[in-house]
Amino acid sequence: ELEKQKAFENDLILCGLPKNENLDGDKVLSNLCKKLDIKPGEYEDCAKVQLKVMSIANKSVVEQNLFISSAPKLCEAIDTKYREARKNKIPLYASDVHEGSDQKPVYINCHLTGYFQYLAKKARDLKRGGLIKFVWTRGGRVFVRRETNEEIVVVKHPDDLEQFEQ
Structure with a gap:
């Protein structure tokens, strides 16, 4: 993918x-x-x-x-x-x-493939739920960050978002 x-x-x-x-x-x-x-x-x-x-x-x-x-x-x-x-x-x-x-x-x-559109949507849902603060796409990749000073996570698989669901 x-x-x-x-x-x-x-x-x-x-x-x-x-x-x-x-x-x-x-x-x-x-x-x-x-x-x-x-x-x-x-x-x-x-x-x-x-x-x-x-x-x-x-x-x-x-x-x-x-x-x-x-x-x-x-x-x-x-x-x-x-x-x-x-x-x-x-x-x-x-x-x-x-x-x-x-x-x-x-x-x-x-332009995102269907799989990465799914990952972006899943990340946006976490943002709407208040579990993460920032979600964005750039160059065909999905990025998330819990707080302003925390490290940026590149989302390549749904498992990458599990750490934010807790």
Whole structure:
């Protein structure tokens, strides 16, 4: 499972795009880079970028997501600039990346396999239960920390979370 996740290590997902609109992945990526003040031409892997628009529909969510892959340096720049914007309380809206969309927020997440999505959900459940304080994903890995000054635990297996369940 770790090998499968490594294939997605630097891939990103732009979540929350409008469901009823025909999206042009290249245009959305271009607008995203413009909003985050990134010049894609400065990244040699930009020409190799692969984009895939997928519709997501389940009980709670109906939206489109844009999968951005095969350009690790560009994806890293997008991830870094997005984190800076979030830290500075600068929101990213659907209207910023797609003309004619509403002011609904969109988010950038790491691409996780189903197994690592399960681990992230299990860790978030522990956080909601007050057993741990911090849960985050970065580069396709799931991290947890019980308190601010404690060591960071990389979660690779459900057993890694057992120490926090007590």
